[in-house]
Amino acid sequence: MDKQLDYDHVTNMLSQYDVIADGAEIQGTLCGLLCGGMPVSDRKWLDVLKDTMNEGAGFPVELENLLTGVFNALCQQLVEAEFTLNLMLPDDKAPINDRGLGLINWVQGFMFGFGLYQQNLMQCSDDVKEALEDFADISRMEEPMTEDEESERALTEVVEYVKISALLCFNELGASLLGDQQDKPSVH
Template sequence: MTALEPIGYDELDEAVNHLRLSIRTSELHGSICGFLAANGRLPKRHVLTALHLQAGSNAVAEADQDVLDQVVAQSAEELADPELIFEPLLPADDRPLPERADAVVDWCRGFLGGFGLGGPDAHSRLSEEGREIMQDIGAIASSSLDFSNEEEDEDALIEVHEFVRMGAMLLFTECHIPNQPSSGTLH
């Protein structure tokens, strides 16, 4: 048996378009990651149901379902990986800055929604740092972005992306390891 190639943004985007979901690709991935971070269980073949999403078409094609199932498995594995390999699925760096920035906002919005669906007591298990990270992700999710200096804006997006990436892993860890305080600070 050969290892599956990781699902990237474009593959997930294709599945989202086929399924005619009411959310964007990055928001879907954020929802999956938030749900997993809150210790939610996403059973195979029931990802959309668990996230309270419905495909715009009557039937979900096998290929699209396989992509969703693989993204769930891949995300859970990456969030738990001690080598910190997790990456939010976002448009490639060659896409326009506003598109990539909007995708980060969408991802954060999805993460918050998924986290809320993942477990009723997930938020209460968070440390003070974890609660602050959730507040910051909330601030990003409600942001309206303006762009003025491309180089500075690009640097700011890189910083926000890294914060979101590390924050998601920290929140996952806090909700999966009982009574485990976070180690180090996230800046």
Template sequence: MSDSSLNYERVERQMASADIESTGAEVHGILCGLICAGREDAQARWFAELFTEMQATDLLVRECANSLKVLHDETLAAVTGPGLGFTPFLPDEEVPIKQRAQAVADWCQGFLYGIGVAGLSADHDFSTETQDALSSLSEITRMDLDHLDGGEEDEESLTEIAEFIWVAAMLVHAEMVADETERS
């Protein structure tokens, strides 16, 4: 499901080695929340959430940070560049559906957290459409995974949800870019 040059499972192993307890999807969601909210210091803020200064000399942490920097650079280029934007960093389609669905929920949780870390409060003056999209992201974080059986209908639903989270993120980004343009 991801267009990144990075392998999802490898990044998760690196994160575990660096004592980051979040999933790759959640970590990417945080980054996307920061970028879409318009934080120019998104990478620095993201790294501050993930790493402590004491970890800076640890080889495994540096290896993880290097991979996450690649993820940041690819995501930033995709969000701010021409084209349709980024693809959420999620496990490959060979992974069981419950794990992929959990990753989608984790991504949404991370995105909402990233928006909060970026300094956008719950009472930010988003359009009704964007407020509804953010509310839907919140609902996705509570998705019931126990009833997924991996059938074609579940696969289609998960694909639609993954596409929706992209749309929701790009709505936030478009509004924040419009807000910045108006303030300039």
């Protein structure tokens, strides 16, 4: 993975410019926007981040370029056939509670971004509704985790579940990133 797009680098850059978010929340928000149906050609995502995480102020060029890199990398991951979604979280050497908090921030960002584009959950499949309910539960997790193998395994499972669920939402509701004008055949 590009060092420029790892959690620590993005988070440090955000805090350097007094942006009130970490890399996980930024990527989660972008992912939520795309999974909720925002067309990739829609540049409103930058305004969403400015309004919600930078008190409406513009970003310095260096930071805007970094965020554009995060957005482009995410788009690429979502359309690749391998279904690889790399969540921007603290790395595996970070304390487990930092990683857990990163996951919570990611999920909260996702739900926020998703909600901006997808208000009508009635049209969503039961799988998507269930995933969003689970995300709501994950976003409220407060229990500190102990540094042991069981907690590591549990966190790894939740991270994998979040990845799969985000991809499920994208596959169902995301606008086609390969060409916004393509019509997807409906499956009944």
